[in-house]
Amino acid sequence: MAIVLSALSDIGVPAFYDQGEMVVLAHPAGTSRNHVVTGEHVTITVLGDRTVKATAWKPGSPDYHPIADVYESPAGETTLAQEAAQSAAAVAQWFTEPRPTAGGVLLAALAEHGITHVADHRGMSYAVPVDPDTQSADAYNGPHLSIADRSASVDHVPAAHTGWSIFTHDRNGEPVGDPIYIAGDGRVLDCHADSRAAAAFVAAYLAR
The missing domain is CATH 3.10.110 (Ubiquitin Conjugating Enzyme)
Incomplete structure (x- = not known):
């Protein structure tokens, strides 16, 4: 997950690795680490050797609810570094206000x-x-x-x-x-x- 964290850091998206859930948690700037899961956030997971998936969530009752798939590695030959960078760019845009589409x-x-x-x-x-x-x-x-x-x-x-x-x-x-x-x-x-x-x-x- 280090490569994902590095890609997010390079474009100024706050994130950390949640060892318990084994995912990277990205969140809007200004949200403290202790309050990330109390608001909208994005989880980033790496599947296999290059598949990256970023999902946006919001808190609900009793569990969190997925809002959207922010990014998922498409078909084609790419590297994990490329996928990490592309997913990071998508996450950064997701947190932009107003959100571009x-x-x-x-x-x-x-x-x-x-x-x-x-x-x-x-x-x-x-x-x-x-x-x-x-x-x-x-x-x-x-x-x-x-x-x-x-x-x-x-x-x-x-x-x-x-x-x-x-x-x-x-x-x-x-x-x-x-x-x-x-x-x-x-x-x-x-x-x-x-x-x-x-x-x-x-x-x-x-x-x-």
Whole structure:
């Protein structure tokens, strides 16, 4: 766990190793070590020789409740040092106020192309209607493009982004075939660059 603690320390995230639970506990700055588990915190575990998983928790009754998977080592050949650094970056963003999201980065990129008529499906995907006159409430029920991440969420932090996928949907809102855009191979990508590329693709598709 030393490599994980070092990666967190390098970017200023307070953390310590809990020997009893055998996990690294990361917490917001300003929270004393004795009060970490009384508030929101993130546990980081290392599975095998390079798989790193970071999970956010909040206190509840009678036990703690997981809030989200902040980071999990994706498929692909990476080293433990790389995974530790990437997970640390994701944890740092998780504790940032306001918390950035990959979805927010994508929406900003779409807006640069004048695409602001976007529906949000419970934090899982976005729908861009092919017909701009479609009401947001009906976006998923007719022809549209859906944009989602491999993690099945658009609310993950940018540092945990693994690539946007775009599908076409028919007049009944049903997906048609394979994705017409898919980025990456399962490893972490530059969220801003991928979002700009995906937004440009959507803009070109709508302009056809």
